[in-house]
Amino acid sequence: MNALLHGRLTGLLALGAVIAILPAFLPNNFYLDIAILAGFNAVVCVGLNLLIGYAGQISLGHAGFFGIGAYASGVLVGTYGWPPVLALLAGAAFVGLMAFLVAKPILRLKGHYLAMATLGIGIIVSIVLRTESGLTGGPDGMMVEPFRIFGVELYGEKVWYWVVGVLLLGVVWLSLNLIDSPMGRALRAVHGSEVAAEVVGVDTARFKVLVFVLSAVFASVAGSLFAHYAGLITPAKADFFKSIELVTMVVFGGMASTFGAVVGAVVLTLLPQALTVFQDYQQIVLGGILMATMVFMPKGLLPTLAALIPARRRA
Amino acid sequence: MEGSQREGDADGNIRTSIVVAAAKNLLSKLFRLKHYVMQIVPPRRDRAAARSGDKAGSPREDIMRKRLFATIAFTALTAMTAVSGLLSGAAQAADPIKVGAIVSATGPASFLGDPEKKVLELYADRINKAGGVDGRQVQLTVYDDGGAADKAASFTKRLIESDGVDVIVGGTTTAATMAAVPLVERAGVPFISLAGAVVIVEPVKKWVFKTPHTDRMAAEKVMEDMKKRGLTKLALLSEDSGFGKSGREQTVAVAKERGIELVADETYGAKDTDVTAQLTKIKNNAAAQAVLVFGLGQGPAVVTKNYRQLGISLPIYQSHGVASKEFIRLAGGAAEGVRLPAAGLVVAAQLPDSDPQKKVVTEFTKVYEDSFNTEVSTFAGHAYDGLMIALDAVKRxxxxxxxxxxxxxxxxxxxxxxxxxxxxxxKDHMGLTLDAFHMVEVKQGDWALVK
Amino acid sequence: MFAELLQYMLSGLTIGAIYALAGLGFSIIYNASHVINFAQGEFIMVGGMASATLTASGVPLPLAILIGCGGAMLVGVLVAKFAVERARNASTVTLIIITIGASIFLRGVAELIWGKDFKRLDAFSGETPIQILGASMQPQSLWVVGTAGVLIVAIGLFFNKTLTGKAILATSHNRLAAQLVGIDVKRVVLASFALSAALGAIGGAVVAPITFSYTEMGIMLGLKGFTAAVLGGLGHGPGAVAGGLIVGVAEALGAGYISSAYKDAVAFVIILAVLLFMPNGLFGKRGTERV
Structure with missing residues (x-):
């Protein structure tokens, strides 16, 4: 048990160390901004990875939950004057409830039908956000007030970097704990074979619902904080492409690997920014990288790299 | 022609060489890093056993965690160095004038943003070849926001923070502009928008200017023309984008002032490919005497086509958001008879010689059409004006x-x-008056001044 | 009143026919390989772009469509060969991401070849609206519906009458058994991609005069096609066709009577409602899972 804790701690410490020393290498606020965006994506991906990697369920609609969180904060704080913390909690509670309500019927679905259903939910959310322009500002989005807590205003990249860093560490810690708990083992059983898990007495349905709700809440919280940080939110943050992007990050980094999800989020947040030098070839390169990674490393970046480096060395 | 050909090639070569250099840079960095990582990663003793699962507490576990850490560090560092290498790659000449630009070269507003991008690049190049401004070269950085406001905001941040530009030209769309406004206001960077809505300059914002005419002026011009034709009942169909929404608000306000009655108020989406449902409602509205479409990009072309398909015979007006030959080309025969307010640029040849703009627009048209082999649009002109106003100000x-x-x-x-x-x-960060606007009508696939 | 309803029905059937073709494409590929091909919309785009740009440069329309169709088939086979086939044993999610990667890649290539602007293709037989009981219809709509109808019948015959068609069907029922009786499963997968690509490309060509062609035209059409295929029950051909028409008509009615802004949501609301009660779509077969 002690050793297990130790192992988990090493990963966390490593992540913490990377987060701590990273700003020293970033020349200006723009890079910090990218790091913050990567952090937000990583938070959502860690949650989504629980669902995809461990519970074996696909969701093509998680950006919807992110969007609801973001707009809950934007609207409740901006239009109705709520304190930001309250708005964040309200958004998370709403998303949690919504996820709970849809989870039961939806998680009954298998494979592509589940993909379709979650995709539908995500798209409907983004269309509502786009259309109810009286509330949400329509397709061009809305401005969001800065985050205030105990009279302190969180403002600027330097402050937010640490906020996101701490949030990410917390989420990763939570996720690692969950995976190592008895429930986590049950979850892995679900991914292996649902029917088999049920036969040996694992209540798979309950676990799936729980993980679905948890990952949705992670997304909502990230969405709320993102809204305050960015100061501008658009329905694009909730749409199909964002959902796909999130799933891609998880799978790209490595399914069933919490740190893989983090790495996937970081790499795929950086990639489009780095690819602006390719100008017109941007999409080709991005699409090509996605295809190539998945074809040649179907397990994802991190697990494949972890297996590759020592193997080379031995040879 | 020949000149432009060569320019194109040079451009291509430069781009290729940048890509090659960036790739080489990246590869060498990767190799160095990999070497480094190899040294800190201990060898795996037993692969088969390791694959069989994570046995808690075993020394293998420890190794795997370390390996994980190394991999994360490796990936993160690679990515970071790659990005910073790519971004700061180009060597810079002595103290250039840094002009940043954000345009929607792709996406639903691409027929506005694409010419804007071309013009900015063309003129930056021409000015540099002619010796620059006060002996300083113009260094242009253009980003494409794809028509998304949030991307425009993040590129604005990049221009200000990372590229350190002196002035920003752009924001093809109103949404992109409004997303950039808080950032430029905070950072204190002069910003010349290429978008149409009046909200950009009213109320006046310290650092924000714009070159195109406003939607309010467009609404006024259209209603002026309606009055002339004795029409008083207008059906409005506006796009659900920033430009369309602002246009709708202005139309409602101007209609009230000018005694025009708004009998229908429909909206459509910027990416819609079929608006027959909305138009069917307007068609069945007996009161409507004219229709005004407020949108930009290809949406209004779809509307115009559907309009004719449904056989609606009411006069149709468009906004200045379609003042490009692209619109006529897309809508084809359906565009015949469409009226819209536009800048003198699109009817350069038809302007009287006494018009002060005649010389400027004729010359610009020639340069543009010689360089790109396509017809000039007002959007190209907005970008030209933006760049020229900025550089003129640098001189002064x-x-x-x-x-x-x-x-x-x-x-x-x-x-x-x-x-x-x-x-x-x-008090006026646009500086144009209503008489800079001309009512034009599409006749035989071309613009014709309405007398 | 009636004219209005008819107007919406006509618009709905036109776009529904395209959804049906896309849905059929999804189903054919799914049957042969159990892959959801998110690049299906890109096949439509290739067809639309190729026919629009080729006719603009003087190629006769039928030839342009044929070339576009051939190009799309080639692309389809390449995607199958170099991306999907290699990742044969990957998980569902991985396969989905491969096809999404392929669609981004194809859009990028298309942008490079044809540019970012919208292309116009003239209607095949003029643009004089046809008046039917107070509703007006473009002649092109007839082309769309007619072409889709012919293609759907042809596909039906292909699967039931020809050896290749039967081989594809056999593979979809039981891959291993098909292999045992000597069917080259790999070629079946390639054939299914080529076939879906051809369907998509022709659909793209006939619908281009109505919607314009541009490199992003395939995104929404592809998603709606997926919806159609799921609605009808994945892998169920006639179901996909019915699903496409239902989605198209429902959308047009929703736009007309409820709200045009929520037009795109209609399809997804329907699919959610159906999946709640019929987890395998309208015509899908109930499956049992092997342990």
């Missing part, structure tokens, strides 16, 4: 001190551009 400010530059832009006086004669003031 005697440098690129941002505060002085801003003041100089605000003092722009009697600048004759493609959009009209611009005279700005502390």
């Amino acid at each position: 400010a005697g440098g690129t001190d941002k505060a002085k530059l801003r003041d100089a832009i605000e003092q722009t006086k009697g600048y004759v551009g493609t959009g009209g004669t611009v005279t700005m003031s502390a």
Whole structure:
């Protein structure tokens, strides 16, 4: 048990160390901004990875939950004057409830039908956000007030970097704990074979619902904080492409690997920014990288790299 | 022609060489890093056993965690160095004037943003070949926001923070502009928008200017024309984008002032490919005497086609958001008879010689059409005006001190551009009047001045 | 009143026919390989772009469509060969991401070849609206519906009458058994991609005069096609066709009577409602899972 804790701690410490020393290498606020965006994506991906990697369920609609969180904060704080913390909690509670309500019927679905259903939910959310322009500002989005807590205003990249860093560490810690708990083992059983898990007495349905709700809440919280940080939110943050992007990050980094999800989020947040030098070839390169990674490393970046480096060395 | 051909090739070569250099740079960095990682990663003793699962507490576990850490560090560092290498790659000449631009070269507003991008690049190049401004070269950085406001905001951040630009031209769309406004206001960077809505300059924002005519002016011009034709009942169909929404608000307000009755108020989406449902409602509205479509990009072309398909015979007006030959080309025969307010640029040849704009627009048209082999649009002109106003201000400010530059832009006086004669003031950050607008009608696939 | 309803029905059937073709494409590929091909919309785009740009440069329309169709088939086979086939044993999610990667890649290539602007293709037989009981219809709509109808019948015959068609069907029922009786499963997968690509490309060509062609035209059409295929029950051909028409008509009615802004949501609301009660779509077969 002690050793297990130790192992988990090493990963966390490593992540913490990377987060701590990273700003020293970033020349200006723009890079910090990218790091913050990567952090937000990583938070959502860690949650989504629980669902995809461990519970074996696909969701093509998680950006919807992110969007609801973001707009809950934007609207409740901006239009109705709520304190930001309250708005964040309200958004998370709403998303949690919504996820709970849809989870039961939806998680009954298998494979592509589940993909379709979650995709539908995500798209409907983004269309509502786009259309109810009286509330949400329509397709061009809305401005969001800065985050205030105990009279302190969180403002600027330097402050937010640490906020996101701490949030990410917390989420990763939570996720690692969950995976190592008895429930986590049950979850892995679900991914292996649902029917088999049920036969040996694992209540798979309950676990799936729980993980679905948890990952949705992670997304909502990230969405709320993102809204305050960015100061501008658009329905694009909730749409199909964002959902796909999130799933891609998880799978790209490595399914069933919490740190893989983090790495996937970081790499795929950086990639489009780095690819602006390719100008017109941007999409080709991005699409090509996605295809190539998945074809040649179907397990994802991190697990494949972890297996590759020592193997080379031995040879 | 020949000149432009060579320019194109040179451009291609430069781009290729940048890509090659970036790739080489990246590869060498990767190799160095990999070497480094190899040294800190201990060898795996037993692969088969390791694959069989994570046995808690075993020494293997420890190794795997370390390996994980190393991999994360490796990936993160690679990515970071790659990005910073790529971004700061180009060597810089001595103290250039840094002009940043954000345009929607792709996405639903691409027929506005694409010519804007081309014009900015063309003129930056021409000016540099002619020796620059006060001996300083113009260094242009263009980003494509794909028509998304949030991308425009993040590129604005990048221009200000990372590229350290002296002035920003752009924001093809109103949404992109409004997303950038808080950032430029905070950072104190002069910003010349290429978007149409009046909200950009009303109320006046310290650092924000714009070159195109406003939607309010478009609404006024359209209703002026309606009055002339004795029409008083208008059906409005507006796009659900920033430009369309602002246009809708202005139309409602202007209609009230001018005694025009709004009998229908429908909206459509910027990416819609079929608006027959909305038009069917308008068709069945007996009161409507004319239709005004407020949108930009291809949406209005779809509307125009559907309009004719449904056999609606009411006069149809468009906004200045479609003042491009692209619109006529897309809508085809359906565009015949469409009226819209536009800058003198699109009817350069038809302007009387006495028009002060005649010389400027004729010359600009020639340069543009010779260089790109396509017909000029007002959007190309907006970008030209934006760049010229900025560079003119640099000359008058005697440098690129941002505060002085801003003041100089605000003092722009009697600048004759493609959009009209611009005279700005502390209260007017656009500087155009209604007579810079001409009502044009599509006749035989071309613009014709409505007399 | 009636004219209005008819107007919406006509618009709905036109776009529904395209959804049906896309849905059929999804189903054919799914049957042969159990892959959801998110690049299906890109096949439509290739067809639309190729026919629009080729006719603009003087190629006769039928030839342009044929070339576009051939190009799309080639692309389809390449995607199958170099991306999907290699990742044969990957998980569902991985396969989905491969096809999404392929669609981004194809859009990028298309942008490079044809540019970012919208292309116009003239209607095949003029643009004089046809008046039917107070509703007006473009002649092109007839082309769309007619072409889709012919293609759907042809596909039906292909699967039931020809050896290749039967081989594809056999593979979809039981891959291993098909292999045992000597069917080259790999070629079946390639054939299914080629076939879906051809369907998509022809659909793209006939619908281009109505919607314009541009490199992003395939995104929404592809998603709606997926919806159609799921609605009808994945892998169920006639179901996909019915699903496409239902989605198209429902959308047009929703736009007309409820709200045009929520037009795109209609399809997804329907699919959610159906999946709640019929987890395998309208015509899908109930499956049992092997342990």
